Amino acid sequence: MTVPADKPKKIAIVVHREHSRPGRVGALLEKRGYELHRLCPNLGCRLPEDMSDYAGVVIFGGPMSANDCGTLAGIKCELEWIPKVVEAGVPFLGLCLGAQLLTRAAGGRVAPHPQGLVEIGYVDIHPTETGRAWFRAPMKVYQWHREGMTLPACCEVLATNDRYPVQAFRHGPNAFGFQFHPEVTLEMKRIWTLSAAERLKMPGAQQRGVHLSMHPLYDPPLDRWINGFLDRWLATDQRGAKPIAANDMSAEEPIEAAFRLAAE
Template sequence: MLIDKGFPLDIRRPALGDPLPATLEHHAGAVIFGGPMSANDPLDFVKAEIDWISVPLRENKPFFGICLGAQMLVRNLGGEVRPHETGMTEIGWYPIQPTSAGRELIHWPEQVYHFHMEGFDLPRSADLLAEGALYPNQAFRYGQNAYGIQFHAELTRAMMQRWVVHGAHRFELPNAQVGRQHLEGRLLYDAPLKTWLSGFLDLVFLPDQERLA
């Protein structure tokens, strides 16, 4: 989707030893995706990514954190990431509600796809953009250019099928949906979620004049 919008991609994989850029002077912004690890894990690359987020924040460059990426942003800003107090998860399709601040930015989908067992604090001075019943902080903006979301709008059909197979052992966790519900939900909710993602990427990465052209 970013390529279609005219952005060449510079893909870095810190877990495999790729270095992260010292500056984003030559980048339009940065995205950190999700992953099966926790932002609390004592892994060198996890700590390195959390610390590196100071680069786009310091340079006021667009940053978009998805699930683990959002949790890393929270950790960088001094917030906590933790499991639900009763052990409940969000694995499957669940509703979210935009806040008044969120509605001012974009039209939000009613159902989004989750695959997480931890949530995060709302960082100090951040604006809550969307909330949920179980995990209240679903999307937020920090400053003008840093965004974090708890859910997965980037999931393709192939990715979902892979997650349903390799993540099936997690469907027995409290509040998790079974694999059939994941696939059936995609038929119902994926189109509006993708429409939202396209508009959200414009919001994050395109200047106002280009977004309105």
């Protein structure tokens, strides 16, 4: 899918550190013809008030917490901005910290695991009954987090597991949050597992060799899944175009193979 001629051509990419990358998600959006507008509120970037030029917003992860609004002006700014984006009908996608910020903006809570367990490495997730329209089967996904989410009633869980029950969710027709990292490439895994090696000592974390050895096995189906998801996500735009409903099975035909492969 390429950018329709009558649609906005830019995607707002919100990151949290100077050297943060949009990874595979950014590359797939650029391949579709979108211009990435990189924004980092923690470094003083202003977030756009007028969203008419944007086809979507993606907020990525970071080492800080969604609860740091009292100490980080950038986090406070994002929490105040997210409801405006969602209410405007712009497709919104939050990844890891981005999902936790969406949770807090919607009225939910973000907190560490009661036993201090983390998810760092490849982890199984399972679709809920509602989530089967988006995740047809259990998947192995890449994780790097130490906090989880408790959703408000306005959100619906799409994928879950035993350690952190909220792995993917939807807020209204156009906003999604994923606790996992579909954007992370092999190069990014190599960097993260070295630059943040101290995190691999936390309870529940997998060691560096496991991260890298699992990549060729589990990354290809995740790649196919996120590639298919992005088209459906962009089609949830509520600013005039008819959105693709989560239970519209005919809309999923082009990505049937990706879902089947993800289940293997």
